[in-house]
Amino acid sequence: MTPLSEQTFALEDIESTLRVGEDGEITGTVVNTGPVPVDNVVVQYAGTSQSIIPIEQSAAVGSLDSGESTEFALPLSIGGEAEAGLRTVDFAVQYRNDDGEARAYSDVAVNAEVAPERDGFSVAIANQTIEAGETRAVEVTVTNNLGEPASDLEARLFANDPLETGDTDTGYVQSLEAGESTTMTFELTTTGSATPGSTYPISLDFRYDDVDGDSQLSDTYRAPIDVTASEGGGLPLPIIFVAVLVVGTGGLVLYRRRQ
Numbered sequence: 485m486t487p488l489s490e491q492t493f494a495l496e497d498i499e500s501t502l503r504v505g506e507d508g509e510i511t512g513t514v515v516n517t518g519p520v521p522v523d524n525v526v527v528q529y530a531g532t533s534q535s536i537i538p539i540e541q542s543a544a545v546g547s548l549d550s551g552e553s554t555e556f557a558l559p560l561s562i563g564g565e566a567e568a569g570l571r572t573v574d575f576a577v578q579y580r581n582d583d584g585e586a587r588a589y590s591d592v593a594v595n596a597e598v599a600p601e602r603d604g605f606s607v608a609i610a611n612q613t614i615e616a617g618e619t620r621a622v623e624v625t626v627t628n629n630l631g632e633p634a635s636d637l638e639a640r641l642f643a644n645d646p647l648e649t650g651d652t653d654t655g656y657v658q659s660l661e662a663g664e665s666t667t668m669t670f671e672l673t674t675t676g677s678a679t680p681g682s683t684y685p686i687s688l689d690f691r692y693d694d695v696d697g698d699s700q701l702s703d704t705y706r707a708p709i710d711v712t713a714s715e716g717g718g719l720p721l722p723i724i725f726v727a728v729l730v731v732g733t734g735g736l737v738l739y740r741r742r743q
Contacts, residue, residue: 489518490589491518491519491520491579491581491587492589493515493517493579494592494633494658495512495513495527496512496553496576497512498511498512498594498595498596499713500569502513502561502599503598503599504563504564504567504599504601505560505566506562506601506631507599508559509557509558509571510596511555511557511671512555512594512712513553514527514548514553514556515548515553515574515604516549516550516552516553516554517550518551520581521547521549522576522579522581523547523579523580523584524547524578524580525544525547526542526577526578527576528542528546528577528578529574529575530574530575530576532574533571533648534563535562535565535652536560536561536562536563536566537560538558538560538561539559539561540559542578543557543558546593552585557628557705566598567598568601570597571596571597572594572595573594573595574593575592575593575594576590579593582614583592593606602626602629603701604689605627605629605702605704606629607624607625607626607705607707607723608624608625608627609622609624609625609707609709612708612709612710613712614647614709614710614712615674615711615712616673616674616680616696616713616714617670617676618673619650619669619680620670620671621652622641622669622670622671622672622686622709623668624639624641624666624667624670624707624711625667626657626668627663627689630662630664631636632695633656633659633660633661633662633695634659634690634694635657635659635660635693636658636692637657637658637660637690638654638690638692639655639688640689640691641653641655641672642652642686642687642688642689643672643684643685643687645675646679646711647675647678647684648673648675649670649671649673650671660692661743665705675737679713680707680713680714681712682710683708685703685706685708685710686706688704688705688707689702689703689705
């Protein structure tokens with residue numbers, strides 16, 4: 485009687501939603517490559533990388549005849565210090581043979597793409613210009629890229645001279661779903677030292693509660709603001725001051741020469 489060859493499996497059609505600093509999953513198809521039918525098949529994460537944290541250690545798929553296949557999904561979390569790129573992830577397939585004995589096939593590894601870390605929020609300003617000497621409302625569109633809802637979301641605007649925030653330097657929304665956007669309005673003004681044609685930064689950060697109810701503070705997001713010449717005509721104060729100084733100095737020199 486010829487002995488049966490070793491029971492083997494293959495993992496095919498692998499897809500990944502893994503991303504640095506987030507939860508994701510690896511999905512694919514597990515194939516019983518023979519030679520016999522098996523029961524209680526379980527696809528199990530078998531890696532030792534400290535940057536990959538299994539949300540669930542395994543995924544049960546049931547019985548498989550020789551040559552049969554079925555889909556599986558295994559949720560994994562990628563640590564914030566992990567590197568993005570193509571990763572080799574080790575798996576094992578556990579099963580029971582005809583005698584009901586537990587066995588494992590561990591010679592299984594797949595390549596999975598880990599996407600780079602993304603900002604928790606994105607900000608977009610429709611009109612990034614302000615006239616010299618002007619105070620105006622700035623509308624900022626905020627999008628939740630966390631992959632989960634954010635509640636009690638408070639945004640705060642920061643600016644340095646020659647830009648200043650006005651009375652409205654905070655925005656609030658009770659809840660922002662994953663992928664959802666909202667528009668917040670802030671007040672921004674320019675001081676007398678703003679130079680038309682120059683670009684100055686403003687900054688925003690966000691404090692919010694995550695799905696576990698824990699308070700979080702986002703990174704700081706910067707956006708450019710372009711200062712333009714006043715449509716009302718005239719010169720901005722810095723230029724007027726320099727002109728007056730030059731004219732005054734010239735007049736003083738002429739007066740002294742005549743003396």
